[in-house]
Amino acid sequence: xxxxxxxxSTLSVQEGDSAVIKCTYSDSAxxxxxxxxxxxxxxxxxxIDIRSNVGEKKDQRIAVTLNKTAKHFSLHITETQPExxxxxxxxxxxxxxxxxxxxxxxxxxxxx
Amino acid sequence: xxxxxxxxxxxxxxxxxxxxxxxxxxxxxxxxxxxxQTMMRGLELLIYFNNNVPIDDSGMPEDRFSAxxxxxxxxxxxxQPSEPRxxxxxxxxxxxxxxxxxxxxxxGTRLTVV
Numbered sequence: 001x002x003x004x005x006x007x008x009s010t011l012s013v014q015e016g017d018s019a020v021i022k023c024t025y026s027d028s029a030x031x032x033x034x035x036x037x038x039x040x041x042x043x044x045x046x047x048i049d050i051r052s053n054v055g056e057k058k059d060q061r062i063a064v065t066l067n068k069t070a071k072h073f074s075l076h077i078t079e080t081q082p083e084x085x086x087x088x089x090x091x092x093x094x095x096x097x098x099x100x101x102x103x104x105x106x107x108x109x110x111x112x
Numbered sequence: 113x114x115x116x117x118x119x120x121x122x123x124x125x126x127x128x129x130x131x132x133x134x135x136x137x138x139x140x141x142x143x144x145x146x147x148x149q150t151m152m153r154g155l156e157l158l159i160y161f162n163n164n165v166p167i168d169d170s171g172m173p174e175d176r177f178s179a180x181x182x183x184x185x186x187x188x189x190x191x192q193p194s195e196p197r198x199x200x201x202x203x204x205x206x207x208x209x210x211x212x213x214x215x216x217x218x219x220g221t222r223l224t225v226v
Contacts, residue, residue, distance in 0.1 A: 042219075043218065044217050045217070046214045046215070099160055100145075
């Protein structure tokens with residue numbers, strides 16, 4: 001079955017710098033890759049997703065890239081701000097495995 | 113739509129008691145997921161339903177856990193008997209198309225078993 005690994009588990013960056021979180025997946029049939037943000041004490045919420053027919057997607061300060069050959073995808077946050085501090089989860093799913101398989105999460109800390 | 117609604121928000125119970133968590137998915141969504149979140153184990157999928165039918169319950173930790181979805185607008189997760197190690201935040205989520213569309217999470221139920 002699908003397995004998703006996420007790195008790093010904790011990431012600390014200076015406010016204004018960029019942050020990159022990486023995930024790898026094992027099932028080449030996976031074709032949907034969402035990223036969720038979970039603030040302390042709150043529910044996970046979708047921030048961006050990408051499907052396997054594109055290599056990159058951008059939404060203001062966040063972007064996701066997908067390398068299907070290498071089976072990895074990454075979340076990029078530019079010009080980080082204090083409100084970006086949260087736990088970020090990646091996930092993967094596909095037609096052969098309809099449920100989302102989640103990464104373990106990355107705690108992003110933005111230092112003032 | 114009010115989003116995914118879970119109740120109760122907080123539950124404190126004594127070991128051995130039965131606990132029932134409730135979830136109302138977003139109207140029109142055909143997939144419903146129950147997750148458990150702890151610091152040690154992260155976000156774990158317990159069970160998911162598609163069109164009210166349980167598809168995969170391999171994440172249910174043991175027979176003390178059971179889940180039902182009697183109709184498209186309601187689901188329950190029951191723990192009987194409860195144990196201290198069941199203490200966690202339990203999330204319900206729903207989506208319009210299993211695994212291929214955004215999963216909307218409820219606010220969660222924080223369960224404490226003492």
